[in-house]
Amino acid sequence: MNWFFELLRASIGKKLLMALTGLAFCLFLLIHLIGNLTLYGGKDLFLSYVDHLHALDPIIRVAEIGLLFFAVIHVFTGLLLFWQNLQARPVRYQVNKNAGGRTLGSATMPYTGIFILGFVVVHLLNFHFIDHSQQSVFQAMDTTFSLLPYVIFYTFAVIVVAVHVSHGFWSLFQTLGANHIKYMPAIKGLGVVLSLLVAAGFGFIPVYVSFLM
Amino acid sequence: MISKTINLTLKVWRQGRKEPIGRLETYQAKDISTDMSFLEMLDVVNEDLTKAGKEPIAFDHDCREGICGMCGAVINGRAHGQEKKTTLCQLHMRHFKDGDTIVVEPWRARAFPLVKDLVVDRSALDKIIMAGGYISANAGGAPDANAIPISKEVAENAFNAAACIGCGACVAACPNASAMLFVSAKVSHLALLPQGRPEAARRARAMVQAMDACGFGNCSNETECEAECPKGISIVEIARLNREFFKSEFS
Numbered sequence A: 001m002n003w004f005f006e007l008l009r010a011s012i013g014k015k016l017l018m019a020l021t022g023l024a025f026c027l028f029l030l031i032h033l034i035g036n037l038t039l040y041g042g043k044d045l046f047l048s049y050v051d052h053l054h055a056l057d058p059i060i061r062v063a064e065i066g067l068l069f070f071a072v073i074h075v076f077t078g079l080l081l082f083w084q085n086l087q088a089r090p091v092r093y094q095v096n097k098n099a100g101g102r103t104l105g106s107a108t109m110p111y112t113g114i115f116i117l118g119f120v121v122v123h124l125l126n127f128h129f130i131d132h133s134q135q136s137v138f139q140a141m142d143t144t145f146s147l148l149p150y151v152i153f154y155t156f157a158v159i160v161v162a163v164h165v166s167h168g169f170w171s172l173f174q175t176l177g178a179n180h181i182k183y184m185p186a187i188k189g190l191g192v193v194l195s196l197l198v199a200a201g202f203g204f205i206p207v208y209v210s211f212l213m
Numbered sequence B: 001m002i003s004k005t006i007n008l009t010l011k012v013w014r015q016g017r018k019e020p021i022g023r024l025e026t027y028q029a030k031d032i033s034t035d036m037s038f039l040e041m042l043d044v045v046n047e048d049l050t051k052a053g054k055e056p057i058a059f060d061h062d063c064r065e066g067i068c069g070m071c072g073a074v075i076n077g078r079a080h081g082q083e084k085k086t087t088l089c090q091l092h093m094r095h096f097k098d099g100d101t102i103v104v105e106p107w108r109a110r111a112f113p114l115v116k117d118l119v120v121d122r123s124a125l126d127k128i129i130m131a132g133g134y135i136s137a138n139a140g141g142a143p144d145a146n147a148i149p150i151s152k153e154v155a156e157n158a159f160n161a162a163a164c165i166g167c168g169a170c171v172a173a174c175p176n177a178s179a180m181l182f183v184s185a186k187v188s189h190l191a192l193l194p195q196g197r198p199e200a201a202r203r204a205r206a207m208v209q210a211m212d213a214c215g216f217g218n219c220s221n222e223t224e225c226e227a228e229c230p231k232g233i234s235i236v237e238i239a240r241l242n243r244e245f246f247k248s249e250f251s
């Protein structure tokens, strides 16, 4: 067990935690997105998707607990790294300039991360922790997105998720040691595609529901 | 060849040995030949300061030909200045325009305590090397050259990593003040070669632990280091360090 704690104490060990939990969230995002795309096929298709999902209840429970566990690790490790990194440079530069490595995604990771945590809480309150015997998920969505502030908030939040993923995706491969001149461009490309899919696929849902449905 | 001369305004970080915090002070650099290096320009300014009875600006340097890794300062927010793959001693004044204002700051990191003005103590990098940046060789006669065959590709990769001069620009440029590029270059250069393999697992662990203990920040793949490294060390080395580290931890 000693090696395990030694691993977690090391900076690279914490990176590994961020990468593995991040990978799980990327997979979750993809599955969540594919499910939600049924919405564009109309109310019936969406509701039948929700029904099918509930038929898998035991698996869903396990996945939920797993995701919660990963979220705790991702958030706490991330905050610890953020704090340690601030400490590592007690006197800041007077002039700050990028050399071209930093991106919008990489520079804002802790901030977009904290925002996403807040968004996930709101999102769960809107759709998960509601009385499902009183209203279907579809009705919950209808009421939520009938309010313009929610439409704006959700659309914005999804863009923030995409920005987070734009750095997180390729970065997790780098951390796992999978960086090769031949494959890295493809991994980076996939990351961009995933971010755009997330932004476009999820991002239009609130607008679609409130204005077009 | 008649060289052009330019006039510059410098804002240089000044901090005495006993002072807890310093400040930017403004100096005029007059009639600077564009053929000069940045350090030669500082020499000219220091001469003026000395003549005026003022304390010259302290800065580190040695070879002045881009191979020793002693020099370095942050110029207008960029480690070793804005030119790619260039050390400060090889940054020429022709890259500046007449009338430019240049802000000169020391490397900033908790692990690099400031000594004076632009001079910082980089012995943390030495501590990391002492922890494992070597191979153990039993004494005896020199082995035959080419007794151990190494393919061209491996030799080249090892040599690319070995190009690191230990200047610390990667730490200075990293938003997290992490030393991962330096450590990865040292670990890679030895891990790639057969002579370095026997100690590779112990080395990767020991050097990462030493790096963490020195108070450097954590790498978050910002890739600013590879953009600023005067020797063009790539973050591919960091991925290799990660692999070496995991291998040693999980075995």
Ligand code: SF4
Residues within 6 Å of the ligand: B163, B164, B165, B166, B167, B168, B169, B170, B171, B181, B182, B185, B228, B229, B230, B231, B232, B233
């Ligand atoms: S990796 Fe590059 S920037 Fe870092 S110490 Fe080595 S030569 Fe300097």
Ligand code: FES
Residues within 6 Å of the ligand: B060, B061, B062, B063, B064, B065, B066, B067, B068, B069, B070, B071, B072, B087, B088, B089, B090
């Ligand atoms: S003085 Fe030797 S590298 Fe600049």
